[in-house]
Structures are given as C-alpha cells and as structure tokens.
Amino acid sequence: MHAAPGGLLVAVSATFKRDLTLMLRRRGEVLNPLVFFALVITLFPIGISPDPELLASIAPGLLWVAALLAALLSLDSLFRGDYDDGSLEQLLLAPHPLAALGLAKVAVHWLLTGLPLALMAPVLGIMLALPAGSYAVLALSLAVGTASLSLIGAIGAALTVGLARGGVLLSLLVLPLYIPVLIFGAGAVQAAILGDGIAPHLAILGALFTVSLMLAPWAIAASLRISING
C-alpha cells in the first residue's frame, strides 16, 4: 500500500467535516432524538404520577434511560446513508485505516446526539423535580456516558447496516452492552443527590469510555467490512 497524500490526520478530519456538514443539512434528523427524549420524559409523569417527590426519587434513572433510548434511536442512521449511496465502500477502499475513519463518524454522531442530549437533560430534570445540586453531574455524566454509548452502539450499527430491517435487531444487540454505562451514569447522579462522592462514578465512566475508545473502532471496522462484503 502506497502512502496516501495528506496522511491520516487529513483523511480523518475530512471525514469528520463531511459527516458534520451532511448531518447539519438534515437538521430534522439531529432534532428528532432530542424531541424523542423530551417526549419520553413527558410520558413518565403521565403514566406514573405527577407527585414531585416520587418523580424526584426516580428522576436520575428516568433521565438516563430516556437519553439512552434517544441515543439508540439515532444509531440506525449512523452508517445507513453512506451504505445506501456507496460512500461506505469508498471509505473501505481508502488507503487509511477504516478504524480511524469510523471513529471520525462516531465523533460526529456523539457531537450531534450525545452532547445535545446531555445539555438538554438538566432542563428536563427541572420538570422531573430533580433535586438541586445534581444538574451539573447529570450533564457531565451524560456527556461522558453517551460517548461510550456512541462507540459501543456503532458496532451494532455497523453489524446491521447491511440488513434491510436492522432497527429492532440493533437495539437487541446493543442494549445489553449499554448496561454498565447506565449503572454508573445513573449512579453518579444518584450519588450527587445523596451527597456521596461522585468522583468514583465519573472515574469509572471515564474508564469505560477509554476502553470503548481503544477497542470499539477495531470492532466497528471489522463489522463494516462484513456488512459491505456480505
């Protein structure tokens, strides 16, 4: 394989910019997970009880589960467009490691899904009477946690992108793998409410992110190859 002009960094940043531009041109798709997040949170007081005390006690878990589902919802389209129009095959042919290019796509996904969800969560927290003092932790834990969710979820998205109806299957594959992130993410918010130390939770969330960052790109690349060649 000959050296590519511009090198790896140029290729990664080009992929990043391209994806960002494409996503920003379809604003509706960026907004949908956020609307979904707000909608699901609206369902809980209606379905359970509008009692602020009860809501406050379950708010950390509700916010985390709803954000997790909203992030999951947007995963199916992560590689779908590129698969349909053939640009995914071009990425495969590019003389750069597919893992790095995939990582750029995942970064865009997090920037336009995970990060907005994390920033929006405190607003919904107010509506669920989330106790004061835990709002910053909620946003921070979601920001770190959704990065892991995007990385892990991208493996599932890459595995199912070649299937015509991969949506439900994707959730079936990915949700069990989300459980550790959910435990420590919701745990961090819970700990902030109880006044316990939040550092251990955030540290483990960071560790989960680091491990996903190291291993997920390789799994994503292998899965994309399977989906393209299959």
Place this chain on the structure above:
Amino acid sequence: MWAFINKLRSPKWFYAISTKLQPWFWAVAALLLVVGTVWGLVFAPADYQQGNSFRIIYVHVPAAFLAQSIFVSMAVSGVVFMVWKIKVADMAAAVMAPLGAAMTFIALFSGAVWGVPTWGTWWMWDARLTSMLILLFLYLGVIALRGAFSSRDSGSRAASVLAMVGVINIPIIKYSVDWWYTLHQPATFTITGRAAMPMEMWLPLLIMVLGFYCFFIALTLTRTRSEILRREVNKRWVRELVEEAS
C-alpha cells in the same frame, strides 16, 4: 504443527474423528448424569435450613456454569474462525449458541423456582440473577444476528464479532451489576451466610457439573456433525457417505 492445523480445517477430518469420540462422551455424560442425579436427589442429606429444596442446586449450578462457559467457547470458536478461517469452528459456534441460551434459561428458571421456598418470591433483582438475565439477552442477540443475514458467511462472521465483543463485555457487566447490587442491597436474605458444603453434598454436585460438561461436548459434537453434513451436502465425500449408508 501446520499439518495439524490444516487437518483441522477439513470438515471431513473432523467428521471422522468425531465419529470415534462421540459415543464415548455420550456414554460418560449419561453415566455421570445418572449417578449424580440419583446421588444428589436420593442419597445426599437434606440441608438443615432449606430442607429438600436445596437439591435444585444439582441442576442450577451446573447449568449456570455451562451458561458462562459456552459463551466463552463460542467466542473462542469465533476467534478461531475469523483468524484461521476454520469453518468447523464456526459450525461449532453456531450449534453452541442455542444450547448456551437454553442453559442460561434453565439456570434462571431453576433459580426462580428455588427462590420461592428460600426467598419467598419468584424473582429478585439479585446481582447474579440480573447478570444471568443479561447473558440470556446476549445469547439471543448472537442467535438473532446470525439468522438475520441472507448470506451464511456474513452471518457467521457477524456472529463471531458480536460474540467477541460480548465476551469482553461479560466481566465488565458482571462487575458493574455486582457494584449496582451492593448499592441497592436489600436487607432480607443472605445466601452467602451458608458455610462451605459438606462433602456428601459437594461430591454429587461435582459429578453433575462434570456430567453437564460431558453432555455439552457430546451434544456439540453430534450437532456439529449434522451441521457439517448440511453445509457440505454437495461435497463428494458426503455423497459417498450417504450412499454407503443407504
């Protein structure tokens, strides 16, 4: 060494060797399971706290062992298949998945039944129960993914990748669920309070565990052989085999 690996590549060779091994594993499995069952259910003394209900352990613990071991063997077969392109490894992984899911279900179900006399409820969000439930979902995901592809080869490779991702995640999930559980610890029961088992309860359990493992190997051999015949149905040696038989 290479000659050996090349031999392993050939389904025909595996078929021949498993023809010889298979009856031995079935015989040992049957022997161990019968001895273990009779010993555990009839001769082992009743537990001084739980009475006879503790005898569920003779199904529950071996099933739980297998549930986890089978996932690991499935992932190892996946690695072997992906790295050395040994098709028999994938066939074995394919037949292991439903058995592993069944064992996980048996472990969960026998645990639930056992929960009624000991905890007074069918289900508790106990750390081990929860991890087992997640393991069941992981199995179902692997089985569903393999089935979702129209090309068998893509399905095999996708299932292998997912099994590898799953096997890396299992310890992380188990650790985090344990951690989660200690945070929400309900104060009602303790199963760990019981001291180590006396020998006359432990020996039949050991026999049952070994019996379950032999059963797993025997069943995997038999089902892999069927899978070989199914996938290699157009090969000459399979046709000759069928002609000989008929």
